[in-house]
Amino acid sequence: MLSSDKKWEPRIIAFFCNWCTYTAADLAGVSRLKYAPNVRVIRVMCSGRVDPQFILHVFASGADGVLIGGCHPGDCHYSEGNYKMLRRFMLLKRMLKKMGIEEDRCRLEWISAAEGEKVKSVINDMVEKVRKLGPLGIPKRISKIDKEIKIIEKEINPEEAVEHA
Amino acid sequence: MYSTNGNNIPRIGFYICHCGHNIASIVDVVEVQKYAATLPGVTVSRDYKYMCSDPGQELIQQDIKEHNLNRIVVASCSPLLHEHTFRLAAEKAGLNPYYFHMVNVRENVSWVHDNKEQATEKAKDLARAAIKRVFFHKPLEKKTVQIKPDVLIVGGGIAGIHSALTIANAGKHVYLVEREPTIGGHMAMFDKTFPTLDCAACILTPKMSAVKSHPNITLWTYSEVEKIDGFVGNYKATIKRKPRYVNEELCVGCLDCIEACIYKEAKYPDEFNLGLSKRKPIYIPFPQATPQVVLFDPETCIDFKSHRCKKTCIEACERNAIDLKQTAKFEEIEVGTVIISTGFKTYDPKLSPQYGYGKLPNVYTSLEIERLVNASGPTAGEVVTRDGKKPESVGIIHCVGSRDEKSNKWCSRVCCMYSLKLAHLIKEHTGAEVYNFYIDMRTPGKGYEEFYDKFMNEGVHFIRGRVAEVTDWALVPEEENKLTIRVEDTLIGVVRRIPVDMVVLSVGLEPREDASEIRRMFNISCSSEGFFLERHPKLAPVNTFTDGIFIAGACQGPKDIPDTVAQAGAAAEALSLISAGKIELEPNTAQVIEKYCSGCKSCIPLCPYTAISFKEDIKKAYINEALCKGCGTCVAACPSGSITQNMFEDEQIFSEIEGLLKFAGIELEEKEVEHA
Ligand SMILES: Cc1cc2nc3c(=O)[nH]c(=O)nc-3n(C[C@H](O)[C@H](O)[C@H](O)COP(=O)(O)OP(=O)(O)OC[C@H]3O[C@@H](n4cnc5c(N)ncnc54)[C@H](O)[C@@H]3O)c2cc1C
């Protein structure tokens, strides 16, 4: 278990599609390529399954970055799921920006089943970039905001605030 | 049907595999196992040397029975390798197989990291996520689909021919689709084949005729797959049969029309002979072409250009087989399985200008020499230079477009052997001095090293070194009117200039130009060089990631004929599917929860399979499970969260995310499990 006294390490959650990127990650393994241990992969059938809510939930749960990996355009096992993901991703990126989440923290990459090397380089690159950005710490920020709200609530209406607590 | 072992309270069995040292040398498996044991819901936690072995599986089965387990998590290799194995093990012990989840701690952890502490940490996170996830697993029924018995084979080289005959002989129907006017592929161009030097035509032509006459084979040459839809067991394909302007049923291959053609002399480069000879606008690729049917080249036939030909060919045809109005025909077929055997193309040596191909007339490719040494080739087997002279010396340059950072990195596997073969044949036909310029001699295979030995003793010269250039620039009188090969002989450490009359470039093997289109059409993958990717290099070499689509021959990677034929065992895979008659598909389809559906229709255009329709009467979306392939795109897009995907439900993924990120222990209260 990572306790807070340990040196901070970026925590990145990846969603890899089963057919291209997950297979590429397997290939990276079989080829014994070494890359940064900061990424945890969740397998989905297609990048089209990645719901923006997953990404928000990942950030809200304390991750520092999200990586989505799908097949190259035109190569999706389900013809165009990756394209649907791309459209969503474009919208989501704007929203994340407004929320103050830097661009490098959320990344969409096309990695084919043959590109084990790319899994390695993308992960290493992303880990480095996120490391430079430092911890995102959404849960902490939220709890801070919650505390502030509670204080304000107390000031406005002391009785009700107690009830809430 | 399955016991759910009193599913209200999850009783999880967690197992972590050492995989010999593969996992255990980097991940502290005992620590992970001990850690998992502390997590809520975990009843049994164990580590074992080889989980996938029989005793490993039995361990799980015994625990299911003894400890009344109702969820299984195995941390070992990639689910793409052994998910099926463990599901089956759980199922055998009476548990629904979908109560199982797999954690990849080998390909995703131990093989890619070398810091023990961090790798163990990562393994723990992944284990925790899976343990959280299985709380939300549900029992599912597999979907069974029937396998249509007919097979489509694309490409009629030796790989396609051999596969077609194997399947047809087993009593199943085959559609063999070949793009060229004849089957045979590259092998039909050769005179002799290594390592036995037996005549290619003698082995190949009987097989080609067998294909043509087999009652179970429908042969469509000069045809291409236009479209394919469907899924394993149930593919629908449209085949485009290009017009030959000759009725295939009527033509008997008498060739009278060719004789009668208004062109008395052949004028146009003959594709089959790689332009080394000429043909008429009406032609047959080579004497043993299968089918024995002529065809027109509309680009060069006068009648197609001006409609003013005397049409002597039509007059000559007793059977009225010529039909200049013929148009492309489209055939619709339904097949259960597909074998792709589209072969390779050779490297274009113009891309390595230092060898002078295309500029210096007497620089040939190996494939051209195959035609020249061929008794039925453009020179009736005479090896002569472009000016018709017998060469006194010939240089064969190996690895052109192979093992080279600038062109292709891979070894093409057949070039050393065919270069030896050509050296021998050229020597036999001309008595010339033959020099082989090689980087390394690669002759692994039964009888191959012996083949090499034989020619060393035959007096063929071997010079080790990558050729720097081929030039017609003479420095000394002996080089006048010759091609000079400049090379560093790395065995004696000097740069040599060797004048020869003829240069042969042993070009490497490459993916076909349209490999990428074929790959997309059939929904398969390519490896980084562009050859088709097999599901597993050792365990499933002819399978692809798409069920029911197999690959055979050199389209999967450079191969010689013996290996190609061995790989045509793809046929066996297709046959085993057919004889099973059905296949079980993953039940990862999506459904609409009607009560939440608002009828907004945003999901409908997202589905590439038109599986979603709109029920007008109740104003709700409806997913046809038979058409759904389980990508989950609609699930992610539904604004009201009313679509769920089996095996990838929202709460399963959310719990995985939480499992990965919560550093503290999981609170038991969180597991509000909804049970079916
Ligand atoms: C110069 C040379 C010499 C060789 N000598 C030897 C030898 O002596 N001994 C030996 O063992 N091996 C030899 N080989 C290797 C041998 O050629 C291959 O092993 C063999 O041809 C592979 O067969 P295949 O059926 O996989 O591919 P191919 O022979 O390439 O056949 C593929 C077929 O598919 C068709 N096709 C392609 N795309 C499509 C499409 N989209 N739709 C429909 N049809 C399509 C093609 O027209 C072709 O007929 C040699 C190779 C070369 C280059």
Ligand code: FES
């Ligand atoms: S299957 Fe890879 S992105 Fe759709």
